[in-house]
Amino acid sequence: xxxxxxxxxxxxxxxxxxxxxxxxxxxxxxxxxxxxxxxxxxxxxxxxxxxxxxxxxxxxxxxxxxxxxxxxxxxxxxxxxxxxxxxxxxxxxxxxxxxxxxxxxxxxxxxxxxxxxxxxxxxxxxxxxxxxxxxxxxxxxxxxxxxxxxxxxxxxxxxxxxxxxxxxxxxxxxxxxxxxxxxxxxxxxxxxxxxxxxxxxxxxxxxxxxxxxxxxxxx
Amino acid sequence: xxxxxxxxxxxxxxxxxxxxxxxxxxxxxxxxxxxxxxxxxxxxxxxxxxxxxxxxxxxxxxxxxxxxxxxxxxxxxxxxxxxxxxxxxxxxxxxxxxxxxxxxxxxxxxxxxxxxxxxxxxxxxxxxxxxxxxxxxxxxxxxxxxxxxxxxxxxxxxxxxxxxxxxxxxxxxxxxxxxxxxxxxxxxxxxxxxxxxxxxxxxxxxxxxxxxxxxxxxxxxxxxxxxxxxxxxxxxxxxxxxxxxxxxxxx
Amino acid sequence: xxxxxxxxxxxxxxxxxxxxxxxxxxxxxxxxxxxxxxxxxxxxxxxxxxxxxxxxxxxxxxxxxxxxxxxxxxxxxxxxxxxxxxxxxxxxxxxxxxxxxxxxxxxxxxxxxxxxxxxxxxxxxxxxxxxxxxxxxxxxxxxxxxxxxxxxxxxxxxxxxxxxxxxxxxxxxxxxxxxxxxxxxxxxxxxxxxxxxxxxxxxxxxxxxxxxxxxxxxxxxxxxxxxxxxxxxxxxxxxxxxxxxxxxxxxxxxxxxxxxxxxxxxxxxxxxxxxxxxxxxxxxxxxxxxxxxxxxxxxxxxxxxxxxxxxxxxxxxxxxxxxxxxxxxxxxxxxxxxxxxxxxxxxxxxxxxxxxxxxxxxxxxxxxxxxxxxxxxxxxxxxxxxxxxxxxxxxxxxxxxxxxxxxxxxxxxxxxxxxxxxxxxxxxxxxxxxxxxxxxxxxxxxxxxxxxxxxxxxxxxxxxxxx
Numbered sequence: 001x002x003x004x005x006x007x008x009x010x011x012x013x014x015x016x017x018x019x020x021x022x023x024x025x026x027x028x029x030x031x032x033x034x035x036x037x038x039x040x041x042x043x044x045x046x047x048x049x050x051x052x053x054x055x056x057x058x059x060x061x062x063x064x065x066x067x068x069x070x071x072x073x074x075x076x077x078x079x080x081x082x083x084x085x086x087x088x089x090x091x092x093x094x095x096x097x098x099x100x101x102x103x104x105x106x107x108x109x110x111x112x113x114x115x116x117x118x119x120x121x122x123x124x125x126x127x128x129x130x131x132x133x134x135x136x137x138x139x140x141x142x143x144x145x146x147x148x149x150x151x152x153x154x155x156x157x158x159x160x161x162x163x164x165x166x167x168x169x170x171x172x173x174x175x176x177x178x179x180x181x182x183x184x185x186x187x188x189x190x191x192x193x194x195x196x197x198x199x200x201x202x203x204x205x206x207x208x209x210x211x212x213x214x215x216x217x218x219x
Numbered sequence: 220x221x222x223x224x225x226x227x228x229x230x231x232x233x234x235x236x237x238x239x240x241x242x243x244x245x246x247x248x249x250x251x252x253x254x255x256x257x258x259x260x261x262x263x264x265x266x267x268x269x270x271x272x273x274x275x276x277x278x279x280x281x282x283x284x285x286x287x288x289x290x291x292x293x294x295x296x297x298x299x300x301x302x303x304x305x306x307x308x309x310x311x312x313x314x315x316x317x318x319x320x321x322x323x324x325x326x327x328x329x330x331x332x333x334x335x336x337x338x339x340x341x342x343x344x345x346x347x348x349x350x351x352x353x354x355x356x357x358x359x360x361x362x363x364x365x366x367x368x369x370x371x372x373x374x375x376x377x378x379x380x381x382x383x384x385x386x387x388x389x390x391x392x393x394x395x396x397x398x399x400x401x402x403x404x405x406x407x408x409x410x411x412x413x414x415x416x417x418x419x420x421x422x423x424x425x426x427x428x429x430x431x432x433x434x435x436x437x438x439x440x441x442x443x444x445x446x447x448x449x450x451x452x453x454x455x456x457x458x459x460x461x462x463x464x465x466x467x468x469x470x
Numbered sequence: 471x472x473x474x475x476x477x478x479x480x481x482x483x484x485x486x487x488x489x490x491x492x493x494x495x496x497x498x499x500x501x502x503x504x505x506x507x508x509x510x511x512x513x514x515x516x517x518x519x520x521x522x523x524x525x526x527x528x529x530x531x532x533x534x535x536x537x538x539x540x541x542x543x544x545x546x547x548x549x550x551x552x553x554x555x556x557x558x559x560x561x562x563x564x565x566x567x568x569x570x571x572x573x574x575x576x577x578x579x580x581x582x583x584x585x586x587x588x589x590x591x592x593x594x595x596x597x598x599x600x601x602x603x604x605x606x607x608x609x610x611x612x613x614x615x616x617x618x619x620x621x622x623x624x625x626x627x628x629x630x631x632x633x634x635x636x637x638x639x640x641x642x643x644x645x646x647x648x649x650x651x652x653x654x655x656x657x658x659x660x661x662x663x664x665x666x667x668x669x670x671x672x673x674x675x676x677x678x679x680x681x682x683x684x685x686x687x688x689x690x691x692x693x694x695x696x697x698x699x700x701x702x703x704x705x706x707x708x709x710x711x712x713x714x715x716x717x718x719x720x721x722x723x724x725x726x727x728x729x730x731x732x733x734x735x736x737x738x739x740x741x742x743x744x745x746x747x748x749x750x751x752x753x754x755x756x757x758x759x760x761x762x763x764x765x766x767x768x769x770x771x772x773x774x775x776x777x778x779x780x781x782x783x784x785x786x787x788x789x790x791x792x793x794x795x796x797x798x799x800x801x802x803x804x805x806x807x808x809x810x811x812x813x814x815x816x817x818x819x820x821x822x823x824x825x826x827x828x829x830x831x832x833x834x835x836x837x838x839x840x841x842x843x844x845x846x847x848x849x850x851x852x853x854x855x856x857x858x859x860x861x862x863x864x865x866x867x868x869x870x871x872x873x874x875x876x877x878x879x880x881x882x883x884x885x886x887x888x889x890x891x892x893x894x895x896x897x898x899x900x901x902x903x904x905x906x907x908x909x910x911x912x913x914x915x916x917x918x919x920x921x922x923x924x925x926x927x928x929x930x931x932x933x934x935x936x937x
Contacts, residue, residue, distance in 0.1 A: 005542075005554040008709065008763050012535045015770035021536050029536055032714060034526070036721040037518045057737070108752035111665050127735045136749030140698045144691050162720035169716070176548075176681045178746055178753050179698065182739040187691040189653060190731070191607035191623060193494070193630045194501050197653040200606055201660060202691025202738065227928050233888050234921060236928035243932075255932050260884040266871060268832060268851060270858030274875040281879065358833035391791045395831025397867075400913030402829050404483050407917040408795040409831075438918030441904050466921035468903040 038161050039126060046125040046158045047210070053128020054208060057185030058198055061208045067152075071098045073209050074117055074150055081148060081205070087115040091137040093152060106137075109145035116142035117150045121172075123158040123208075124165050127184060130208070131165045133172060134179035143181050149203040151183075154211045221339075223251040224286045226294035226303075226328075229261050230430040235465065238430065241457035242295045242331050249339040256285045264302045267310075268396055276310050280317060283307070283324050291338070292324065295331040295453050296429050297360020298396075303328040305363060330360055331453055332428060336369040343376035346458040350448070351381045353422035355413070355436065356389045357429035370428060370452045377455060383420040387413070394435040410439045417447065424448045426455060430465075437466035471586045471617050473818050475802030478825035482796040491627050491797050498626050502788040505732025506839070519725050524843045526718050527779035530710075531770060537679040537712045538761065544682025548744030550757035558588035561762045565590060565671070565704060566597060568758060572702050574599060574668035578660075580686060580693030581605040582673030583621055583782060584706045584762050586804045587817070590671075602663045604692035606656055613640050619798030621805065622730050622784040627797055660692070670700030670754065674707035675781070676722060677759065680715045683741040684759055687726060691738050703742065703754035709761050710778040722781060725841040730783040765817045773852050777812050779842040786836035786846060792829055801826060808836035808846045815853050820862055827853035888927045896925040 013019055021029070043049040051061050064073045070093065078085065086103035098104060109116055118138060120130045130151055134140045143149060159165055169176055187202030198204055223246050231238045243253045263278030282303070286292045294300045304325045311317040335341040352374065360366035374382055393399060393409025414436060417425055425440075425447055427433050437449035448464040474481070485491055510516050530537055542552040555561035561584075569577065577599050579585065591612075594601045603612040607624035611617065613636045618624030625633070633652055638645040641659055646652045664670075672693045674684040684705040686693040697703040713719055719741075727733045746753035769778055787793040787807025798806035802823075805813045811826040827850040836846045857863050877884050899905050899922025908915045 004556050004560060007556055008554050008761075008767060009535045009538070011763070011767040012538075012709075012770060015767055015772070016532065016534075017771055021533070026536055029533055029714070030540070034715060034717045034721075036522045036526075036717060037515050038720075039513065039515055039724060053734070106751075111661060129735060129739075134750065134753065135747070136751065139750070139752045140694070141752045144694045144698060162723065163717060166716040166720070174747070176683060176741065176743040178743055178750060179694075180683075180741040180743070181694070184735045184737050184739075186737070188689050188737055189606045190501075190689070191605070191610065191625055192628075192633050192649045192652055194497050194623070194626070195630075195649045197649050199657065200653055200690035200692070201604065201657055201664075201695055229888075232928045233892055234923045236924050236926065236931050239928035239932065255929065257885070257929060257933065258881040259929075260881045261874070261878040263878075266875060268854070269867065269871055270851070270854035270856070270863065271871050271875070272855050272858075274871065277875065278878055281881070285881075358831065358835070362834040362838055389835070391831050391833035391835065393791070393831065395833065398829070398831045400911060402479070402482070402792075402825075403913040403916050404486050405792055405795050405829065408486055409791050410918075412791070412795075434921050435918065437921055438904070438914070441919040441921070442906075442917065463903060466904050466919060468901055 038163065041126050041160050043125065046160060047155050049125045050123045050128050050158050051210070054185065056128070059185040059206050059208060061210050064209045064211045067211060068097055070152060070209055070211065071096050071102070075099055075102065077150060077207055078115060083115055083148065087117050088113055088142050088146065089116070090118045090139070090142060092119050093117055107139035107142045109139070109141040111145070113146040115148040115150065116146045117152065118142045119152050121168055122165055123153050124162060124182070125158050126161050129182050129184040132181045132183060133169065133177040135177055140179045140181065143183065144202045147199065147203055148205045148207065150207045150209060152209050152211060221251045221290045223253050223291045223293050224289035225253050225255045226262070226286070226292055226299060227255060227259060228294050228296045228299045228430070230434065231295055234434065235430055235451070237459055238295050238451045238454055241451070241453040241459045242293070244457045244459070245331070245335060245344070245453060246293065248344070249335055249341050251339070254289070258285050262299050262302050264299060265396060267302065267306060272310065279307050279310050279321065283317070283320050286324060287320070290327065291334065292328045293331050293334050295451060297330045297357050297364050297366050298429050298431060300328055300330040301359040301363030330364050330366055330428065332373060333364060333366045333369045336372055342372065344373055344456045346456055347378040348380040348455050348460060350424045351383055351422040352424045352426055352455070353383050353385045353417055353420040354388060355392060355425065355427040355432060357427055357432045358391050360428050361389060366428060373456050374426070374452065380455070383422050385416045385420045387416050392432045392435055394431045396431065399435060410435055414439060424450065426450055426452045428452055433465050437464065441466045471589060471804050473803050473822055475814055475818065475823045475826060478800050478802060478829060481800040481802065482829070485796040485800050490629050494627050494629065495794055495797055498623065499788065499794055502732055506728060506785065509728045509732055509734065513728070516725070519721060520841055520843055523721055523725055523841055524779060526713065526721060527842050530712055530714065531775060531778055534709065534712065534770065537714055538709060540679040541677055541682060541712055544679065545744065545759055546682070548682045550682065550744045550759065553758060553760045555760055555762045555764070557764050561588040561706065561760055561764070562590055562593040564760050565706070566593060568702060568704060569594065569597070569599060569669055572668060576600045576602065576663060576666045577669045577671060578602050578604050578663055578667040578696045578700060579608070580670070580672035580688070580696045581608050581624070582671065582706050583804055584673060584708055585671060586618065587764065588762060590706070602660065604660050604664070604696050606653065606690060606692070609656060609660065610636060617799065618804070619806065620784060620787065621782055627799070664695040664699045667696070667700040669702045669704060670696035671704045671706060672697055674705045674711055674759070675726070676719055677707055677712045678716060678719060678741070679712055681741070681743055683743040685719065685739065685741050687736045687739050689737045694738055694740055697742060698753055700754055702756040702758065705742070705759045706762060707759065709763050709766050726781060726783055729785040729839065729841040769816060774812065774816060774849055776844050777816070777849060779844055780809055781842060783841060785839045785841065789835045789839050791833070791835070792831070808850070812846060812849045812853065820853070820857055820860060824857065824862055827857070885927065885929055889930055892923040892925055892927050896922050898922070
C-alpha cells in the first residue's frame with residue numbers, strides 16, 4: 001500500500017513535469033491564507049437575517065427570554081406537536097429547570113428517539129444555518145436521529161459569515177471536532193418527481209430556541 | 220471609409236445570396252466600402268469540429284491570406300466569425316509565422332450585426348417590416364461573440380416591426396453542423412422544442428443570425444406544413460425581406 | 471458500473487420515445503435551471519466567486535502532490551487512515567479488506583459517484599455483504615437495478631408510480647401512493663438499516679488538507695446517519711477533490727448548491743475529522759479515506775487538466791439540450807451529460823465512447839454555467855481530434871472530410887462545385903423551393919425539408935453585377 005501512495009505521487013509529479021516541491025515552496029503553500037470574496041452581508045441586524053433565512057427553509061424559531069425559560073419552550077413545542085414528555089437533552093442543558101415528569105437523558109439518540117435538545121457552536125447569518133460541534137457533551141446522533149431537533153442558540157452567538165464560524169472551530173480545544181454539522185433546516189428530499197418532501201432521513205422539524213439573554217450556559 | 224472584406228460563408232454563398240447583398244447594403248449604408256475576394260472558400264470549421272485540425276489549419280491559412288489586406292473582415296454568421304476570432308489564433312498557437320497573422324485577422328473579424336453597432340456605431344436602419352417577429356440567439360454568436368443586444372437594437376428601429384421574445388431563445392436549435400445529420404433524432408427533438416417556443420409567441424416571422432440554424436428551423440417548419448416566415452435578420456434590416464423566406468418558393 | 475456507451479445512439483433513440491422520461495427531464499429543467507438563474511441573478515458576487523473557484527482548483531492541481539500529503543498527515547493526526555488506490559481494483563480491495571477485518575455484514579452507503587466508478591457495490595455483494603444505498607434516489611435505482619441517470623438526482627427518470635411499485639415489491643405492506651407516504655416508508659425502512667450497519671461508506675465532496683476533514687453536502691441527512699451510526703466510516707473520493715483550507719471550503723459552499731439545484735444551501739454540510747474521540751458517546755470507531763486515482767493523475771499536465779476542476783454539481787447536464795433530450799442512461803456509464811462526455815472517454819477509453827464527444831452541438835451552454843469555468847466544448851473538440859488522429863471516426867466521415875478538404879483547398883474548384891450545386895439543388899427543389907429527399911443527406915431529410923438554393927452562388931452574382 002505504501003507503494004500505491006508513492007506511485008500516485010510519482011505519477012502526479014511526472015505529469016506536472018517536476019519533482020517534489022522544495023521545502024521553501026512547501027512552506028509557502030502551508031502559509032497560504034486565502035481571502036476570497038464573501039457574499040455581502042451588510043445587515044445590521046444579524047439575528048433578523050438569520051431568522052429570515054432559516055425560516056425560508058421550513059425551520060422554525062421561538063424567542064426565549066433566558067436560559068431558564070428553555071425547558072418551558074421545549075415543553076410548549078412538544079405539546080404543540082403531540083409528543084410525549086421525553087427527549088435526549090445534551091448534557092450542558094441537563095441542569096436547566098426541566099418540568100417534573102419530563103424524562104431526559106444525555107444521548108446517544110436511540111432508534112425510537114423522537115426529540116432532542118442540543119446546544120450549538122453558533123448561528124451563521126449569511127445563510128441562516130447553525131454550526132454544531134460534536135463532543136462528549138454533544139453527541140452527533142442527537143442532530144440526526146430524532147424526528148424533532150431543538151437547538152439552543154444564544155442571540156449573541158450569531159456570526160456574520162462562514163469564515164467567522166471557522167474561526168470559532170479552530171479555537172476549540174483539540175481543534176476540529178470529529179463531526180462539524182452545519183444545519184440549515186429540516187431534512188428534505190426531491191428524489192421522487194422532484195417534489196420536495198421534508199423529513200427524508202434526518203429530522204422532520206428543526207426548531208431553534210433563540211435565547212435573547214444568555215450567559216455562557218450553552219456552548 | 221473603412222474597407223470591408225465580406226466573408227461569404229459556405230451556406231450564404233450556396234443557398235442564400237440575398238443575404239450577401241443585404242449584408243453589403245447594410246455595410247455600405249454604414250459608410251464602408253465592400254469587396255468580396257473571389258478566392259475564398261470554407262473557413263475550416265467543419266473540419267475543426269470533426270477533429271481534423273490539419274485540414275482546418277490549411278483552410279485557415281488560405282482565408283487569412285485572402286483577407287489580409289482589408290480593414291475589417293465581416294460575415295453574416297456568428298458561427299464562422301467566431302471561428303475566425305477565437306479558433307484561428309488557437310490553431311496557430313505554436314506557429315511563430317502564422318500566429319501573428321492569425322491574431323491580426325482575428326482582431327479585425329466581426330459578425331455582421333455586431334460590427335454595425337459596435338464598430339460603425341449604427342443605432343438605426345432605414346427599413347420597414349410588417350409583422351411580428353421572434354428572435355433565435357444562435358449559440359456561437361451568443362456565447363462565442365457576445366451577440367445579443369445588437370440585433371435587437373437594430374430590429375427595434377425597423378418601422379412596423381414588433382418583436383416578441385420567445386422562451387428559451389438562448390437554447391440550441393439542434394443544428395450543430397454535422398450533429399444534425401449524425402444524430403438526427405436528438406436534433407429533431409431539439410428543433411421541435413425550439414419551434415414549440417417559437418409557436419408560443421404567436422409571431423409570424425422567425426429571425427436569427429446564422430443560416431445553419433435558420434435552415435434547420437425553416438426545413439423542419441416546412442416539413443410540418445407551418446407557414447411561419449424565416450429570414451436572416453440582415454435581410455429584414457436591409458429591407459430585402461420582401462420575397463420568399465428561407466424554405467419558401469419564390470425569391 | 472458496466473460501460474454501455476457504445477450503444478449511445480440506440481439508447482438515445484429509445485429514450486427519446488419515452489414520454490415519462492421526457493416529462494421528468496422537462497420538470498427538472500424547470501426546477502434546476504430556473505431556480506439557479508434566479509439565485510445567480512440575485513448574487514452580484516457570483517462571477518467573482520466562479521473566477522476564484524477556478525483559480526483555487528487550478529492552484530490545487532498544480533500542487534496536488536503537496537496537498538494530498540498534507541491531507542494524509544492531517545487525517546492520520548486526527549486518528550484516521552488514508553488509503554491510496556491507483557485503480558478501481560485496488561480501491562475495491564482496500565474496502566473489501568476493511569469490511570472483512572471488521573467482520574461486517576450490513577453496509578450502508580451515502581451517494582458516491584466514485585464508488586460507482588470502481589464497481590464497488592457488485593464487489594461487496596459478491597462477497598455476501600448486504601449493501602443498502604441510503605440516498606433516496608440511489609435507493610430507488612438500487613431497487614430498480616438500474617444505474618443512476620443524473621449525478622445529483624439519480625432517480626430523476628422515475629415517476630411516482632414507478633417508485634410506488636418498487637416500494638411495494640421490496641417492502642411488502644400496503645402500497646403507498648403519495649410522495650409523502652413513499653418518503654416516510656423509505657425513512658422507516660432505512661432507519662433500521664442505519665442502526666444495523668457495521669460499515670458506512672460515503673463520498674467526499676471536498677477533502678480539506680488543513681484539517682484532514684472530509685466533507686459531505688446533502689439535503690437528506692442520509693450521509694450523516696450512514697457515517698455516525700456504523701462502526702466504521704469509509705470515505706471514497708477522487709484525488710482531485712482536495713481543497714487547501716477552510717476558507718477555500720466556504721468559497722465552494724457559496725457556489726455548489728446554487729449551481730447544482732438552485733438552492734442557497736443544502737440542508738446539511740458535515741465535516742468529518744477522524745474517528746470518535748475519547749469521551750464521545752457516538753460516532754464511528756474507525757475513519758478511513760480511500761483516495762482514488764483511477765486515471766486522474768494521467769489528466770494532469772495535459773490538455774484535459776481543466777476537467778479535474780469539476781465539483782460534480784451537475785449544472786452542465788441540467789443546461790445541456792442533448793442531455794435534456796435523452797437523459798443520463800444513454801451515456802452508458804457513471805457520468806452523463808457534458809462532464810460525462812469528457813470523463814468517460816478519458817477513464818474508459820476512446821474506443822468504447824465514439825459518440826459521447828460527438829453527440830454535442832458545441833453550443834457552449836454547459837461552459838457558461840460551470841461554476842469552475844471548465845471549457846467543456848473545447849475539451850470535447852479535443853477528444854474529437856484524438857479520435858480523428860487514432861482513426862476512430864467512421865470511414866464514411868473521414869472520406870467525406872477528405873473530399874471536402876480537397877475541394878475547399880482549391881477555391882476555384884470550390885466555387886465551381888458550388889455553382890453546380892446551386893443549380894442542381896434549385897432544380898431538384900422545384901417550384902416549392904425545397905427538397906424532401908436527398909440521397910446523401912438522409913439524416914437531414916428524414917425530419918426536415920432542405921431549403922433549395924436561390925440558383926446561383928453569391929460570389930458569381932456579386933461579380934457579374936459588379937462587372
